[in-house]
Amino acid sequence: MTHSAPSTATPLPNGLRRDLTPPARAWLDQALAEAAQGMTPTTELRLAEAARRCGRPHADTARILILQAAHPTPADLTRVYHRGTAEERRAVLHSLPHLVAGPEALPLVEDALRTNDTRLLTAALGPYAARHLSAHLWRHAILKCLFTGVPVTGVAQLAARAHxxxxxxxxxxxxxxxxxxAGRPVPDDLHRVLALTDPEAAPPLPAPDGGGPHGKES
Known part of the structure; x- marks a missing residue:
């Protein structure tokens, strides 16, 4: 995949621009302008500063915008992921479908699926995993969601892959x-997913992002 830095900064979504304080807007505008020059140590510093500058409710969105503006390579994303906090790792995972066309970043998804951080698990099972994660690993990820209490409603392309x-x-x-x-309750989500596996049920409509089950058995 070819990565090229955009010539102008990414504009802020209207809702985010409205919700941020003037100092936070100014900081994020500057961070996006810097990121538009490519992935640099300064860009990585801005990712770390996002919560302090924009407030925790908006920090995830700010980090994702910064990453998208920087157009990092898979190697850049791997470095940010492994050096970053859980919040920065979530931003990387959420950004994957917008930044990486092929399966090169699957090791990051697989790493997240080995954790017990429920927010990281949710971020890992987005459209990128729906397109590229193998059937074997995807099935075990669904079981891990059930075991850890992660709602399966957040799993991208669940119906398409389970059908x-x-x-x-x-x-x-x-x-x-x-x-x-063992005398333990069966999660309601298990019954929901089990119903989706019924081959007699009507197949789900394709999602707008085109994400589908392209993973192979392993």
Whole structure:
């Protein structure tokens, strides 16, 4: 994938511009202008400053905008992810579908799926994972969501990838049987996903982003 820095800074979404204080708007405008010159140590510093400058409610959006403006390479994203805080890692994961066309960044998704940070798990299962994560890893990610309480409503392309998946249905049934045998409740989300695996159900409509099950068995 070819990466080239844009010539102008990314404009702020109207809602974010309205919600930020004047000093925060000025800071973010400057950060985006700097990011438009490419991924530099200054850009990485701005990612770390986002919560302090913009406030926690807007920090995730600010980080994503900065990353998109910088057009980082997969190597840049890998560096930011592994050096960053959990918040910066979430921003990287949310940015992947906009910045990486191929599967080069899958190791970052796989790393996030090994954690027990529920917000990181949610970020990892976005459109990028829907397009590129293997069927085997995707199924285990769904089970991890059920085990950790991450709502499956946040999983991108859930219906498309689960449709007619007999192996996922088997894994869900085994998980439900284990919970029942241990006297523990079966999550409601398990029944929702299990219903999606029914091959007789109408196939889901394609999502606007085109994300679909392109992962291979492993």
């Amino acid at each position: 007619g998946d007999a192996e996922l249905a088997r894994m869900l049934a085994d998980f439900a049987a284990e919970r029942t045998a």
